[in-house]
Each structure stands twice: as C-alpha cells, then as structure tokens.
Amino acid sequence: MGKILTKKEKQSIYEEIREHLAEELEVDLDDISEDTKIIDDLGGDSLIYLELIEEFKKQYDIALEVRTIGQYLLKRTINTVGEMADAVYNIIEKGELLIEEMQKQI
C-alpha cells in the first residue's frame, strides 16, 4: 500500500508536473493547464513520461518497475496534464497494489 495524499500534496505534484514540462519542453508555464495535451499541445515525447515517473519514484520511494507503471499509463491513455497528474496520484497511493489491479484487468 502506498500513502494517502492530501489535497495540498496533490496540488504540489500537479505544479511539479507543470514546471517540469515547462522547463524541458521550453513552454511558458502559463500555457500549461489541466486540459493541455502533453504531446499535441506541448510537443512532448515518451522521455518526458519516463522522466516524470523516475522523479516521483524517487520522491515517494515507489518500488514499482518502470514497466508496470508504463503498462498502467498505457491502459489509462494519458493525453493531458490533468490525466498525468491523476495517474501519478494513483501510482503513489496504490503503490504495489497497482500490480494486483493490473493483473485483475488482464
């Protein structure tokens, strides 16, 4: 089991995602909102997803493999910044329970 995130922590994660995208993709922070599409609107790539995953894995001590997280993200079809933030909340909160959830869905 991971940890339950407070509203403040969720807001902090969301802001971190925005800042990371703005810096790496050289986009104005004000142009990034929940509905912004990471690839179509910002020109992001698969590396951006990997960087975000690695960053939050370190910060929240998540033991999941990149493959498991990648499969989870693929199933949820992450297009927007808001969807990415929701996925990160879920990954942190569910932790290793995510593997069981993934297996049930196959």
Next chain:
Amino acid sequence: MFYENEKITFLGADALGSVNALPLCSPPTVTGRGCPKACNGKEFICSLSLCRIEEDHELIDYLTEHEKEIYLSLGCQKRRQEWFSARIGLKKILLEEGVIELPTQCSIEKDPYGRPYIALQETSKTAARIAYHDCSISHKGGYSIVAVAMCPRIKIGVDIEAISERLYRLRGAFVNKVDSIESLTVDNAKLCTVLWACKEAASKVIGLGISADFKSLVVKEHGNKNRVGVLGHNPRVDVSWEERQNITGSFFTWRGFIIAVCYALPNFHVGTPYGNNEGMEKLWGKY
C-alpha cells in the same frame, strides 16, 4: 534525394539508404505476395525518409482533407511541424517507390493501441500492393523520420533521439548491465542515447512502446561484419527480448541525433498489454 533550404530539409531513401541484406533473412523466409521489391536473397526491408518542413508550405496539398483538419487543430507549432513532416516523408517514400500515384491516396492513421499504419483511400489502384506494409514514425527537434516496410508483414520500428545528458541521467531506468555497444564505451551520453533509441525502436516492433520493459531488452552490437545497409557501414545491433533474439536493427548518427531502425520477421509475435494483438492481425491479415 536530398535537398535543404530555409524551409525544407528532406533526406529520401537515396540519401539515407535502405535497410537490406540482413543475415536474419538468409535463407530467405519472406516470400510475400505483392512485394514491390524482390524478396529473394537480398531482402529490401524498409525505406527511410527524414523530413523537416516549416508550416504553411505548398506541400500542404499532399494532405487529405481529413489530414488537413487534424493538422490545423494541433496547437503546438513544433508538434504541427513534426506531424506535417512525417506525412510528407511517408508520402514521398510511397511516391518514389511507385506504390501510390498521388499523395492524397494514403494517410497515416493509428490503431487502437497508438501504432501507426498506412491507410489507403478507396480510389487508390495500388491498395493491394501496400495493404499490409508496416510503417513507423519518430520525431525530435522538428525533424520526423519515417520508415516504411517494403516487404509485406515485416514489422519495423524507428526512433530519432538527440544526443544529450538527459538519457544518461535516466540510464537506471532502461540500461541493462549486459547491453553492449563496443564502439561507444567512452562517450556516455552518446552510448545511452544509442541504447535508448535501439530499445525504443525495438519496442515499436514489439508493439508495446514504453510499457515494454526497457531494462529487459538487451542490445548487442555486432560490428560491421554483418552490417545492415543503412548508410552503408553502420553497426548492426540485435535486441533480444525475453531470451529471444529476433529483433535486428542498426543505428547511425546524423547532426547530433541518433537514428535507430529495428525490424522483425513476419512470424514475430506482436504483443500489447492486453495480450495477443488481435487488432493488429486484423489490420495485417493472418500469416
């Protein structure tokens, strides 16, 4: 074909070369019907084009009406440029190879898993000739590289990546301790970029994208002896996956980018997180 000016950079198959003569196919196992190039002996696996085109160029007439709608809906200028360049690159390959007569006879669509495929307009007389030809696309820095399989049912994947410290920092997420590119042991940033590009291209062959476990993909360089024909003398790499060694490819450097191309034979299993890829089989037909 190669030309470059303020608005366009285009490297066609003649400039980039084609992927062919792979030991993996000897003796030849591909005898596909409708193959535009001979598949006996020296297999012509795929054609490549690298494109960078500024917006609002007259080449917009290469797009179908539906493609124009999508193009105009894309918000990011860089994304529009890459998206547009990929379509032009693909259509130029198919025109050069004579498999379409007009650029509007085909478009790039995506299957439910996000894998691109060539969709033909009903009016195309050449539909049967490229019905099951795989394609792959990658973008970076405004450039788009497109690979089109020239043998039916060969599966291909391509990736373009800028050489940078970015991938060196992330190496823990994708480098396997037995990955080996002997010619690149000194430059860590370049080595990591090559490994990432090869694995990304291989993951596109498998059909899994980032959900493939990049750490379990093993890249081995085979030197120039068994080279693949991309730009003539580039190292051949084999990427093994789940102890099977049936994805082969090559990489080369171009203006600070690494470009990797991987391919697998028709009987190669294409997987998705959902198990067997029935959708893909429907698209490509039963083997």
